[in-house]
Amino acid sequence: MATKNIHKLTVKASTSQIARVRDFVAEHAQNIGLSPKDISEIKLAVDEAYTNIVKHAYKYANQHHVDIEIGFSNSELWISLLDEGESFDPNTYSEPDLVKRIKEKKRGGMGVYLIRKLMDSVHYSRKGHMNEIRMVKHL
Amino acid sequence: MKNFSIAIRQADDVSILEVSGELDAHTASQLENSLKALIDEKRHLIIVNCAKLDYIASAGLGVFMAYIEDVRGLGGDIKLSNMNERVYNVFDLLGFPTLYDILEDELEALESFKS
Numbered sequence: 001m002a003t004k005n006i007h008k009l010t011v012k013a014s015t016s017q018i019a020r021v022r023d024f025v026a027e028h029a030q031n032i033g034l035s036p037k038d039i040s041e042i043k044l045a046v047d048e049a050y051t052n053i054v055k056h057a058y059k060y061a062n063q064h065h066v067d068i069e070i071g072f073s074n075s076e077l078w079i080s081l082l083d084e085g086e087s088f089d090p091n092t093y094s095e096p097d098l099v100k101r102i103k104e105k106k107r108g109g110m111g112v113y114l115i116r117k118l119m120d121s122v123h124y125s126r127k128g129h130m131n132e133i134r135m136v137k138h139l
Numbered sequence: 140m141k142n143f144s145i146a147i148r149q150a151d152d153v154s155i156l157e158v159s160g161e162l163d164a165h166t167a168s169q170l171e172n173s174l175k176a177l178i179d180e181k182r183h184l185i186i187v188n189c190a191k192l193d194y195i196a197s198a199g200l201g202v203f204m205a206y207i208e209d210v211r212g213l214g215g216d217i218k219l220s221n222m223n224e225r226v227y228n229v230f231d232l233l234g235f236p237t238l239y240d241i242l243e244d245e246l247e248a249l250e251s252f253k254s
Contacts, residue, residue: 002236015163015164015165016165018163018164018165018196019142019161019165021165022161022163022194028244035252038227040194040225043194044194044196044229047163047164047196048196048197051163051164051196051197051198054163054164096233098203098204098234098235098238099238102204102207102208102213102238103208105204105205105206105208105209106205107198107200107201107202107204107205108197108198108201108202110197110201110233111196111197114197114229114232117232118232
């Protein structure tokens, strides 16, 4: 089904923008009548995806930008985050072992796992210099 | 603007961190600095009261992961209390309840330090 509406936001790649990114997706998710639970899940998934871009794709270099797009049809809500940083290979990713990570005093590596748990589908792609993570929630 | 703050109280030898607002990759360093300061002062009995915590992302959980071993190694613990359901769900999704003491309320957490 065709997407009816697409909203876009471009922000600086910086952790200072995380709250703004969350509020942007929450506002649009709310406008289409999603439940508070779905809205919380979408906010968290987008936060994790955006944080990963700031941290891993751009390695905290904040002269870069991230585009966030949100759209919906009758059957789904989708959110895409686009960056031009280092690409992420989801095949190299494994489910976090919390016990092991705590023992090794490691943190992180949980964002991708959370995104997969919170959204109905997640797809990574690279076109030219552009990375895209597209996350879908069924309505 | 940072929509996150921490207030620290002392109840005998237990330090209580009251966290308010949104804990994410931007605000996690504030929690980290507070925990580090307590550990440096050899205050290893720590309760993090989450009653006013509206939101948490994995960067926030990462702070608890980074310090729990040190604190427990020194005979202390970091116990978490008063979480709302949304915040608890994030801890739950990542398997924290089996590894961390997460209690309904602060009094219960204080009691569990005594026992």
